[in-house]
C-alpha cells in the first residue's frame with residue numbers, strides 16, 4: 001500500500017451556508033472541546049461562498065478550510081441522515097451546453113472544474129465517522145448553483161461524475177477561494193434529501209443538522 005503523508009492542521013476555517021448549519025457545527029466542536037477552529041457563514045451558492053471565504057482567508061493564517069452543511073445524497077451512495085466526505089470537489093455545472101449535451105470546462109480547455117482534497121485526511125475522517133456509527137460515504141462532492149430536481153438530471157450527473165456522493169451549492173466556491181490562498185480544502189455534507197425528483201416534504205433538515213453536529217465532533221477529534 002502507498003504511504004500517504006499525514007499533515008497536521010492547527011488553524012481550521014469551517015464555512016457553512018446558513019446560521020443553522022454554523023450553530024450545529026459549533027455545538028459539535030464544543031462537545032469535542034476543540035480549539036483552533038473558526039466557524040463562519042458563507043451564504044448560499046458558490047459565488048457568495050467564494051467571496052466570503054476569500055475575505056476570511058486573507059492574512060489570517062488558516063491551514064485548512066472545510067465546507068460543511070446539509071446536502072443532497074446520490075441514490076445508492078449516501079442516504080438521508082448519513083454523511084458524505086469529499087474525495088474531490090467538482091463544479092458539476094461549470095461548462096457549456098451543446099446540442100450534444102453538457103461539456104465541462106476541462107474538456108473545453110479553459111480551466112478545471114475539479115479541486116483535489118487531502119486524500120489521507122478525507123479517508124481518515126470517513127473511517128472515523130463510520131467507527132462512530134455515523135455512516136459516511138467517501139466520494140466526489142458536487143457543487144451546483146441549482147439544486148437538482150429531476151431524475152433525469154440526477155442520472156446525468158451521476159453518469160458524468162462516477163461515484164458522485166453528495167450535492168451542495170457552496171463547496172467549489174469555498175475550495176476555489178482556498179486554492180487561491182494555497183490552503184487545502186475539504187467538504188463535509190450531512191444528507192438532508194435524496195438527489196432526484198424535487199420532493200420538499202421529504203427533506204429531513206433537523207435529522208441532517210443532528211448528523212452534522214455529531215460529525216463535527218468527530219472532525220475535531222480527527223484533526224486533534
Ligand SMILES: O=C(O)c1cccc(C(=O)CC[C@H]2O[C@@H](n3cnc4c(=O)[nH]cnc43)[C@H](O)[C@@H]2O)c1
Pocket residue numbers: 017018044045069070071072073144146147148167168169170192193194195200
Ligand atoms: O425549496 C425549498 O423550500 C427550500 C427550503 C429550504 C432550503 C432549500 C435549499 O435549497 C437549501 C439549499 C442549501 O442546502 C444545501 N443543499 C441541501 N440539499 C441540496 C441538494 O440536494 N442539492 C444542492 N444543495 C443542497 C445547499 O448547499 C444550500 O446551502 C430549499
